[in-house]
Amino acid sequence: MCSSQTIDPDWAQPDTPASRHSIAVAQHLRGQIEDAGGVLPFDQYMDIALYAPGLGYYATGTRKFGQGGDFVTAPEIGPLFGGCLAHEVGLVLETIDDACLLEFGAGSGALAQSLIEALSADGRLPSRYCILEISPDLRERQRQRLEPLAEHYGLKIEWLEQLPDGPLQGVILANEVVDAFAVTRFRVIEGRPWRAGISIDGDGFAWEWIDDLDPDSGAAKIVQQYELVEGYISEVCPRAEAWIHALGVSLQRGLALVIDYGFPAREYYLPERSQGTLRCHYQHRAHNDPLILPGIQDVTCHVNFSALAEAGRTAGFDVLGYTSQESYLLALGLLDLATPQPDDDEKLMFARAAEVKQLILPSQMGEAFKVMAFGKNIEQVLAGFKLRDRSSSL
Ligand SMILES: C[S@@+](CC[C@H](N)C(=O)[O-])C[C@H]1O[C@@H](n2cnc3c(N)ncnc32)[C@H](O)[C@@H]1O
Numbered sequence: 001m002c003s004s005q006t007i008d009p010d011w012a013q014p015d016t017p018a019s020r021h022s023i024a025v026a027q028h029l030r031g032q033i034e035d036a037g038g039v040l041p042f043d044q045y046m047d048i049a050l051y052a053p054g055l056g057y058y059a060t061g062t063r064k065f066g067q068g069g070d071f072v073t074a075p076e077i078g079p080l081f082g083g084c085l086a087h088e089v090g091l092v093l094e095t096i097d098d099a100c101l102l103e104f105g106a107g108s109g110a111l112a113q114s115l116i117e118a119l120s121a122d123g124r125l126p127s128r129y130c131i132l133e134i135s136p137d138l139r140e141r142q143r144q145r146l147e148p149l150a151e152h153y154g155l156k157i158e159w160l161e162q163l164p165d166g167p168l169q170g171v172i173l174a175n176e177v178v179d180a181f182a183v184t185r186f187r188v189i190e191g192r193p194w195r196a197g198i199s200i201d202g203d204g205f206a207w208e209w210i211d212d213l214d215p216d217s218g219a220a221k222i223v224q225q226y227e228l229v230e231g232y233i234s235e236v237c238p239r240a241e242a243w244i245h246a247l248g249v250s251l252q253r254g255l256a257l258v259i260d261y262g263f264p265a266r267e268y269y270l271p272e273r274s275q276g277t278l279r280c281h282y283q284h285r286a287h288n289d290p291l292i293l294p295g296i297q298d299v300t301c302h303v304n305f306s307a308l309a310e311a312g313r314t315a316g317f318d319v320l321g322y323t324s325q326e327s328y329l330l331a332l333g334l335l336d337l338a339t340p341q342p343d344d345d346e347k348l349m350f351a352r353a354a355e356v357k358q359l360i361l362p363s364q365m366g367e368a369f370k371v372m373a374f375g376k377n378i379e380q381v382l383a384g385f386k387l388r389d390r391s392s393s394l
Helices: 016-035 042-051 080-093 110-121 136-153 218-225 238-250 305-314 325-331 334-338 346-360
Strands: 100-104 128-132 156-160 168-175 184-189 192-201 204-210 233-236 251-263 279-282 285-287 298-300 318-324 369-376
Touching (some): 016 042, 042 184, 080 110
Antiparallel strands (some): 184 192, 251 369, 279 285, 279 298
């Protein structure tokens, strides 16, 4: 069965429960492939591997974030990321009556915690903090972490199943969520995109290429526009576009901040990026084989911020800014926030310095991660883009 046996011997081997779990996920995937007639479109494979109830990587109780997990996100490093965001978010929240702060995909609850603490210190807590989280396991972890905090600050936290029916006012945040949406992978064959599918190959899985994409599909337009050559492999993410469109329809007044790794389309589809951006994260190793370790590794893709901006505009959003995480956090006063205080001990000072480096160094998260702000019916000039706004590159 495709799982631990096939991974590089230098990698940390999954323990017995993880191996067994991956084998169960692989068995489920094999059943789905058979039901689909032998080839399952890759977006469905990715969806199952990440989110299938009780099986998918995000749906089960293993540790994902931080040192003992598979990867680290900005709010997991420490409170400075959330502290900076609180400046921008708080200023918008206080201009809107009965504003809601809605976080998508809140992971371990680290960003919510640092935001709530910083907003409270600034006297700008919203009337409601809402979380829309797809994973039942993570929802439960968020509850355990955040409910005592909510009680302490007298804040109402709600977990939503879906976007509210009625109009929404306030701020929406999504840090490293869009990269986790299932993508349509494609390969250029005979001048047009063929969709990736997954078949069963002995004990494991294999790639197949299916010639069923519409000539008007997003992938076909990309192949034409960027003159992608024979054999070029990449991906499009219609779910990301549908998601931002839904937010644009729902949000009547306020701000939506999307933070993730990615680039504008013209960088996404560069000739040298001919194998796409699909990446997997397993025990702090990044690699590009989603067919191994199903259910026990993260599978992600970079975000095409041009496509996201375009889809947001079709729902009435204005793109209020687009910049690197480095530039955004520096503009929001990261260095002031990290300045040692007289009673800080040495350990804390070192931790803060390391946190700043990880957040902003171009070799770490500073340049790969971008911040895109969408707005509707708000007048503020956003402070986070005052050092540099790269919207013209989209
Ligand atoms: C890479 S983690 C990031 C977690 C957190 N935002 C952070 O920065 O640490 C992706 C998160 O998005 C959630 N997620 C993925 N797709 C989602 C969706 N369609 N709606 C809501 N949450 C989603 C996952 O369950 C997980 O909590």
